Amino acid sequence: MTSAKHHIVTALVENKAGVLARVAGLFARRGYNIFSLAVAPTHDPKLSRITIVVDVDSAPLDQIVHQLDKLINVVEIRELGPSDSLERELLLATIAVDSQVRSEVIQIVAALGGAVLDVGVQCLTVELAGTPESLDTLEELLRSYEIVAIQRTGRVALPKLRSTGSQIDNLRIA
Amino acid sequence: MKLTGAQALIKSLETQGVEVMFGLPGGAILPVYDPLLDSSIRHILVRHEQGAGHMAEGYAQVSGKPGVAMVTSGPGATNIVTPLANAYMDSTPLVVISGQVASTSIGTDAFQECDITGITMGITKHNWLITDVNDIPQVIAEAFHVATSGRPGPVLVDFPKDIANALMEWHEPGEIILPGFNPITEPNPESIRQATELILSSKRPVLYVGGGVLKSRASEALSILVEQSGIPVVTTLMARGAFPDSHPLALGMPGMHGNYTAVTALQKADLLISLGARFDDRVTGKVSAFAPNAKVIHADIDPAEIGKVRTPDVSLIGECRRSIEELTRSLTERAATKAPGETPLLPLQISDWIKEIRAWQDEFPLNYDKEATDTVKPQFVIESLSKAADDGTILVAGVGQHQMWASQYWKFDHPYTWVNSGGLGTMGFAVPAAIGAKVGRPDKTVWAVDGDGCFQMTAQEIVTATAERIPVKIAILNNAYLGMVRQWQHMFYDERYSEVYLSPDLPNYVGWAEAMGAVGFRVDTPEDVGPTIDKANEIDDRPVVIDFRTDVTEKVFPMVAAGASNDDIMVGPFGRKGESK
Ligand SMILES: Cc1ncc(C[n+]2csc(CCOP(=O)(O)OP(=O)(O)O)c2C)c(N)n1
Ligand SMILES: [Mg+2]
Numbered sequence: 001m002t003s004a005k006h007h008i009v010t011a012l013v014e015n016k017a018g019v020l021a022r023v024a025g026l027f028a029r030r031g032y033n034i035f036s037l038a039v040a041p042t043h044d045p046k047l048s049r050i051t052i053v054v055d056v057d058s059a060p061l062d063q064i065v066h067q068l069d070k071l072i073n074v075v076e077i078r079e080l081g082p083s084d085s086l087e088r089e090l091l092l093a094t095i096a097v098d099s100q101v102r103s104e105v106i107q108i109v110a111a112l113g114g115a116v117l118d119v120g121v122q123c124l125t126v127e128l129a130g131t132p133e134s135l136d137t138l139e140e141l142l143r144s145y146e147i148v149a150i151q152r153t154g155r156v157a158l159p160k161l162r163s164t165g166s167q168i169d170n171l172r173i174a
Numbered sequence: 175m176k177l178t179g180a181q182a183l184i185k186s187l188e189t190q191g192v193e194v195m196f197g198l199p200g201g202a203i204l205p206v207y208d209p210l211l212d213s214s215i216r217h218i219l220v221r222h223e224q225g226a227g228h229m230a231e232g233y234a235q236v237s238g239k240p241g242v243a244m245v246t247s248g249p250g251a252t253n254i255v256t257p258l259a260n261a262y263m264d265s266t267p268l269v270v271i272s273g274q275v276a277s278t279s280i281g282t283d284a285f286q287e288c289d290i291t292g293i294t295m296g297i298t299k300h301n302w303l304i305t306d307v308n309d310i311p312q313v314i315a316e317a318f319h320v321a322t323s324g325r326p327g328p329v330l331v332d333f334p335k336d337i338a339n340a341l342m343e344w345h346e347p348g349e350i351i352l353p354g355f356n357p358i359t360e361p362n363p364e365s366i367r368q369a370t371e372l373i374l375s376s377k378r379p380v381l382y383v384g385g386g387v388l389k390s391r392a393s394e395a396l397s398i399l400v401e402q403s404g405i406p407v408v409t410t411l412m413a414r415g416a417f418p419d420s421h422p423l424a425l426g427m428p429g430m431h432g433n434y435t436a437v438t439a440l441q442k443a444d445l446l447i448s449l450g451a452r453f454d455d456r457v458t459g460k461v462s463a464f465a466p467n468a469k470v471i472h473a474d475i476d477p478a479e480i481g482k483v484r485t486p487d488v489s490l491i492g493e494c495r496r497s498i499e500e501l502t503r504s505l506t507e508r509a510a511t512k513a514p515g516e517t518p519l520l521p522l523q524i525s526d527w528i529k530e531i532r533a534w535q536d537e538f539p540l541n542y543d544k545e546a547t548d549t550v551k552p553q554f555v556i557e558s559l560s561k562a563a564d565d566g567t568i569l570v571a572g573v574g575q576h577q578m579w580a581s582q583y584w585k586f587d588h589p590y591t592w593v594n595s596g597g598l599g600t601m602g603f604a605v606p607a608a609i610g611a612k613v614g615r616p617d618k619t620v621w622a623v624d625g626d627g628c629f630q631m632t633a634q635e636i637v638t639a640t641a642e643r644i645p646v647k648i649a650i651l652n653n654a655y656l657g658m659v660r661q662w663q664h665m666f667y668d669e670r671y672s673e674v675y676l677s678p679d680l681p682n683y684v685g686w687a688e689a690m691g692a693v694g695f696r697v698d699t700p701e702d703v704g705p706t707i708d709k710a711n712e713i714d715d716r717p718v719v720i721d722f723r724t725d726v727t728e729k730v731f732p733m734v735a736a737g738a739s740n741d742d743i744m745v746g747p748f749g750r751k752g753e754s755k
Binding site: 013014017018021022025026029062063066067069070071072073074075076 | 355
């Protein structure tokens, strides 16, 4: 579950072999647990964006951000405050259902804006894309049923337009 | 021009101006050793790859040029892990080339395969695995650029055997574009202005000088700042020599084994001007009790050092030399604007502070039992070596008590005359680092002060020194113990000595030295110390080793116990002037 100590770090990194190991290794060396991590290439095939959520106080986090910035493959890095960023995450879950429960689950998912992806005789696979908090809510509700498997992607985030004064150049970096 | 990858690698090293490299061949790096025969680069064949790494470090520290070492894959590469970690801690520029199994075999547990880029990720500034023969010129140019720019440090280039054998069309490296590597060199003018005001309003300022001053070749700039401002200077273990000990404002070394005045001046200061220092735990003692009333100006090229341990009032991110020059300029400009009749702003009006400092120096000088006639005091050996040394002699140390005595009792008057393992504290550093230093500065005398324990870790490199005609001098302070550990067991473990006894006679140091082609001497009495040093200083065609049988019971003082406040410094039985046994 998301907690108050969660911080979001977003980094543009060179899209090269081993970069993720360097970034993750730095967290491990300092003894910090990565809560979630999402990584994929950007519109520039030479760059990937990594969004990392860590559970740590802000002082050591500053230190980590500085250390990450020293990695040669890290092009830009910044910390995103939850109020300054747009955050989204995707959840997939497979729930064991009988004929009675099935409709309950479908209703809950629909109420939160999710969708049913797959229907089987004994199972149902649903998805929800949304804020990490709405995913938390769904996860909480699904706990009353038998969860067969659940996978969250870890959050992705971009700065809010307002937080950068809508300066396009400020948005381009990190 | 078609070249093999191996030829391209050697040519790339030549292009970078490499004159010397240290190494030892093996299967995976074999192709590279062939074109080396035709190269202008001098290769020094070591007896153990750890030696190659420390030699490259010693070379780099005294010459200002990056040190280069080359090893084979697997065990060759793992043997150089310790020097990489050491260089990373002490910000020494190193370029290590490691052989690797053929790229087609990587990941198959091939003979002598080892994931050295994975292993060294946390102890290098960056490392590369070459995957395309055409990348060689560019990767090597980048490797040297990264090792030497910004905060210097070690890098490693892993070089698969099939790439060494592949053919490429030679081309010069292109422009170096590393979008994620842009060290800030110029300090922010507004921060300089703020620092200037802090300095001008301070009553008890201290310049806290670290190794970054040497890295940025700022000793001269520092001297000018001190002359203009009149601020006293402490030099950390990594900065010994950055400011001359003979200067009246030099207070010497602070820290766990620093002298009373340097430690106390930091404690009582109202302003610390930290220049290329990193508030290491061996300097601060208990952080919350360190310099409690001081404001802090922190100048460093590495933004990650700012606020890591102590939050500064003003930070100067940039090259240390530029920050020092800008501070001097700004201070003198500000001083020139004083109104007529106003007291001059520079040098700072801090005579009360200086008086206080002089009183500490008077009452608590570094001290030991100088009257001892029955045993050789290790401090006396260092003082004697220092007095007999030519101006500019380079001193290299191992790790332990002897290292601390060397840094305390040697008079350092020139930058780049002190080489030691500060951050990692690597036993075995001295002998190979001294050899590397002598290769880097053949015009200078190089003395290593080593412990009997340390010596046994890397002494075999004396064979390298003899074979390559590198006449280094080694003084073993033979106290028959892992002395520093013994000291802690004496002080903090009720004198329960556990696994620290080494024996003064096993090995036979003189015999061992001679077996390695060096001259060996042994000194048992204080009277023999001076004459034997003189004899050693006359030898210039081969290594010399002196086995000094020193007092087993001697402790390093002053001492701040690990984790204690610097206020609780122990000056030891001979710390107070005029106090005797
Ligand atoms: C490679 C390594 N192993 C262990 C240590 C821990 N250690 C620090 S000082 C020391 C004793 C060194 O003994 P010696 O070289 O005889 O020096 P002395 O302290 O007696 O002057 C030891 C074991 C170390 N620093 N490095
Ligand atoms: Mg010893």
